[in-house]
Amino acid sequence: MKIDELYALLRRRGVLWPSAEIYGGAQGLYDYGPLGAALKRRIEDAWSAWFLGLSRDYYRIEPSEIVPESVVRASGHLENFTDPEVVCEACHTPVRAETLLEKERPGGVDGLTPSQIGEVLRAHQIRCPTCGSTALGVPRPFNLMFSIPFGVDGEERAYLLPETAQGSYLAFARMRDVGRKALPLGIGVIGKAYRNEIAPRQVLFRMRAFTQAELQIFFDPNDFAVPFAEVRDEKVPVVRAAERERGHAEGEVVPASALAASGLPEFYVYHLVHLLRFLRDVLGYPAERIRFLEKSEAERAFYNRIQFDAEVFLESLGGFKEVGAIHYRGDYDLTRHSVASGKDLAASRKDGSSVLPHVLELTFGVDRNLWALADVHLVHDGERTVWRLPAYLAPVPLAVFPLIAKEHAAYALRLADAMATEGVPVQYDDASSIGRRYARMDEVGTPYCVTVDGETVAEGPGQGTVTLRARDSRAQERIATAELASRLRPTLRPPRPTDREVPAVRSVR
RNA sequence: GCGGGCAUAGUGUAGUCUGGUCAUCACAUAGGCUUGCCAAGCCUAUAACUCGGGUUCAAAUCCCGGUGCCCGCACCA
Structure with a gap:
């Protein structure tokens, strides 16, 4: 589906809509409705089950999303996010205005408006340091962070975190002390990040407030053993940087063992x-x-030693789009925070020596993946529209209908309540025809529909059998209501890496 | 941020060029009748000209501005 069609469908069904819609909306901000909020929560639960399930030493925390200025100063965000920037129109290289003008205005550019900076650049015939052109663009402020007054007199400043990761770095010292002292130590956070984007676009792909799920793994660079044998034969689709530079953009599928042989550390490939x-x-x-x-090297942030973006091909957005990434950040972050705070952030080894941990960062864009799940699984199938979500991701896993509202509603309502009590989220519906109800649930991805009929009612309360209808195959079977919860519940639990065999995703029979 | 395009019920649309009936049609939604398993049928109801200003006897239609969306460029440390 194209982006407009998909977005219209999601709005109509109450998955998500523009924030402040009654005032005309606000660029880059969205509200999740009942289905969107439920889906997002299930994505987050699935992420936690999987990534925190990788090790007993990976924990989830919930750090503050507002930080004092000292934090963003140390992390480098203040410097990089607030200076006016000029882009060369000839070679497209971005340069900080301050760098260009350091000879002409040793005092810096603070206090000048962007257009004043532009005038100075022209007056002095400043050239692009890369290509020598004088065709420099109009400077613009580069303040992608939201800053807020902080404290009673408002003279201090605080910032909304522009990336979730910082919360984990700040928490490392405490986690090192309250948890096991040994490395590796994983800190997982599902939280919001805030960026005042210049051009929010493509709905959930460029938002001003968005949810990231991140796992920061702190490890000893000399000792980070992983069970690599478990993954060595996995076929991995990659587009290598060196190949791209030679003009080969198609990519290749190679075994994990070959990636490791090409020089990538085993711990990196394992997590990838x-x-x-x-x-x-x-x-x-x-x-x-x-x-x-x-x-x-040119594309990635300077502190990243290795970076692969996980991309998914999205029809609605016309190409491969980033939905996650895996960054080997080295010791950049802890070094910065250690120096700025004056605190020792080293961890101790078993032999008593100490080491400043390196960081492997696994990031996952929750909103982007919510969109991707709609793009990939929400399809037109002949006459009907079906959202083929895995059962454990479905916002509403079960719907209960009376075949004839007048005759079977009472029983069906009791059954729906009973299923909710059993921990299976359920929706009851008796409006219009049975076929239309199935269709409505197909569209929001409900994998199971149960229909109460005359036979059920005749069999008596708590006794009867119902028809269980599967979303994807539309096949029906007769099942005792007493067995319903125990039958469905296992399919509603997201897989963990330790499951002996990951159940097939399309497990809805 | 720059350039181009667009904006009519919940959704998709007709009407805009050429100003002038109660703004078209379909789906949707709600209620009723009917209905024994996949968007059936009948009746009824709900509901829109993105916002602000201007021109005019008269504006969905023409003009200006705001807001939002799409595409390209740039940005995404």
């Missing part, structure tokens, strides 16, 4: 494979629509 398995086996993206794009 688990991100692949999560996208493919848990979220159900078809293998051929997933790829890992390696970022070259």
Whole structure:
């Protein structure tokens, strides 16, 4: 589906809509409705089950999303996010205005408006340091962080975190002390990040407030053993940076062992494979629509030593789009925070020596994946529209209908209540015809529909059998109401990496 | 942010060029009748010209501005 069609469908069904809609909306801000909020929660639960399930030493915390200025100063965001920037129109290289003008205005550019900076650039015939052109663009402020007055007199400043990761770095010292002292230590956070984007676009793909699920793994660079044998034969679709530079953008599918042989650390490949398995086996993206794009040295942030973006091909957005990434950040973050705070952030080894941990960061865009799950699984199937979500991701896993509202409603309502009590989220519906009810539930991804009929009622309260109808096959079977919850519940639990066999994603029979 | 395009019920649309009936049609939604399993039928109801200003006897229609959306460029440390 195209972006407008998909977005209209999601709005109509109450999955999501523009924030402040009655005032004309606000760019880059969205509200999730009942279905969207439920789906998002299930994505987050599935992420937690999978990634925190990788190790007993991976924990989930919930740090503050507002931080004092000292934090963003240390992390480098203040410097990089607030200076006016000029882009060369000839070679497209972005340069900070301050760098260009350091000879002419040693005092810096603070206090000048962007257009004043532009005048100074022209007056002095400043050239692009990369290509020498004088065709420099109009400077513009580069303040992608939201700042807020902080404290009673409002003289201090605080910032909304522009990336979730910082919360984990701040928490490392405490976690090191309250948890096991040994590395590796994983800190998982599902939280919001805030960026005042210049051009929010494509609905959930460029938002001003968005949810990231991130796992920061702190490890000893000399000792990070992983059970690599478990993943060595996995086929991984990659687009290597070196190949791209030679003009080969198609990518290739190679075994994990070959990636490790090419020089990537085993711990890196191991986690990359688990991100692949999560996208493919848990979220159900078809293998051929997933790829890992390696970022070259020029493309990646300077502190990243290795970076692969996980991308999924999205029809609605016309190409492969980033939905997650895996960054080897080295010791950049802890070094910065250690120096700025004056605190020792080293961890101790078993032999008593100490080491400043390195960080492997697994990031996952929750909103983007919610969109991707709609793009990939919400399809027109002949006459009907079906959202083929894995059962454990479905916002409403079960619907209960009376075949004839007048005759079977009382029984059906009791059954729906009983299922809710059993822990199976359920929706009751007796409006219009049975076929239309099935169709409505198909569209919001409900994998199971149960219909109470005359036979059920005749069999008596708590006794009867009902028809259980599967979303994808539309096949029906007769099942005792007493067995319903125990039958469905296992399919509603998201897979963990330790499951002996990851259940097939399309487990809805 | 720059350039181009667009904006009519919940959704998709007709009407806009050429100003002038109670703004078209379909689906949807709600209620009723009917209905023993996949968007059936009949009746009834709900509901829109993105916002603000201007021109005019008269504006969905023409003009200006705001807001939002789409595409391209740039940005995404």
